[in-house]
Amino acid sequence: MSEPIAFDTRFDAPHGVAVTLSPLLRRVVAPNPGPVTFTGTCSYVVGRGTVAIVDPGPDDPAHVEALLAAVAGESVGHVVVTHTHRDHSPAARAIVAATGARLVGCGPHRPASVLPDGVANPMEASGDRDYRPDLEMREGDAIAGAGWSLVAVETPGHTANHLAFALPEERALLSGDHVMAWATTFVGPPDGAMGPYMASLSKLLAREDDVVYWPGHGGPVTEPRRMVRAILAHRRQREEAILARLRAGDSAVPEIVANVYRGLAPALHGAAALNVLAHLEDLAAREVVRVEGPLSLAARFAMA
Structure with a gap:
């Protein structure tokens, strides 16, 4: 750890x-x-x-x-x-x-x-x-x-x-x-x-x-x-947590935020959503995940 x-x-x-x-x-x-x-x-x-x-x-x-x-x-x-x-x-x-x-x-x-x-x-x-x-x-x-x-x-x-x-x-x-x-x-x-x-x-x-x-x-x-x-270790752990949620069936950014950032102050939810999107964008570029539709906060994601 x-x-x-x-x-x-x-x-x-x-x-x-x-x-x-x-x-x-x-x-x-x-x-x-x-x-x-x-x-x-x-x-x-x-x-x-x-x-x-x-x-x-x-x-x-x-x-x-x-x-x-x-x-x-x-x-x-x-x-x-x-x-x-x-x-x-x-x-x-x-x-x-x-x-x-x-x-x-x-x-x-x-x-x-x-x-x-x-x-x-x-x-x-x-x-x-x-x-x-x-x-x-x-x-x-x-x-x-x-x-x-x-x-x-x-x-x-x-x-x-x-x-x-x-x-x-x-x-x-x-x-x-x-x-x-x-x-x-x-x-x-x-x-x-x-x-x-x-x-x-x-x-x-x-x-x-x-x-x-x-x-x-x-x-x-x-x-x-x-x-x-x-x-660096924190960001890699965050990436693994996002991938775990995709494997569990989450497909939308709000779902992932709710499960990965439990207890987060409401004022930070918007920033957390964009952070998750940044990870998903990088994972998609590396062909680890796929994007259904245009890349945005409203897109759907799944494991590649």
Whole structure:
């Protein structure tokens, strides 16, 4: 039996306050708590003097004001975005306008999978489709300031365009929403895809230099490789549970959710359904299961 994930939900950082985490990192938490954002989005200031702001957060004037106050008297050279969900990227526009910084990071929002005609996009409201970077970063691309650098690590899965950023001077990884300490990452079509997500986890597991992750929500991941191994095992167990339900006769996503996620809070049922759909999409691509009709939350599934 694999070791259970050791979640850490002890996080009481106040909203709007710049907290020093390390010589090169400060964090400001946005006031957007919720079922999938935990206590709010974590925005990071990297460096001193000439700085970068990573994941500026939602379109919230109070959060923008708090970030600008945190860097008062400093030069913001870059605003860096890990991915284009609306809790991470929209504030970039206001901060770029106020500072003249260069907007860099992930590419424009795009789906991981294409839904058939006539099938509604359940993630339509989540994507920041106005985001356009001055520089789209790819694997290994880097930006730098005085005494610091950020190196892009492609980690698709939560979204198709997701990047993490290594801070080699502190052996740290700003992991965005790919790996967090407080909960497993949401992966749901069409924004996200389970196959790339699992591959990205395996990729991070092979990185031996990272000793801490600073995620997009919640506190640090202090044993990152142990956490990644546990998440990989958890996802494989979830896949086996879904397959067991298909073998037992379940064929629809709501049936599978009801049986696999017993006792889940009602507010999380929608996210659980999309997680199940992501697993089923991956299983169908691997020809382990078959889909009856277009891939959607209303589709029927069976063992291949």
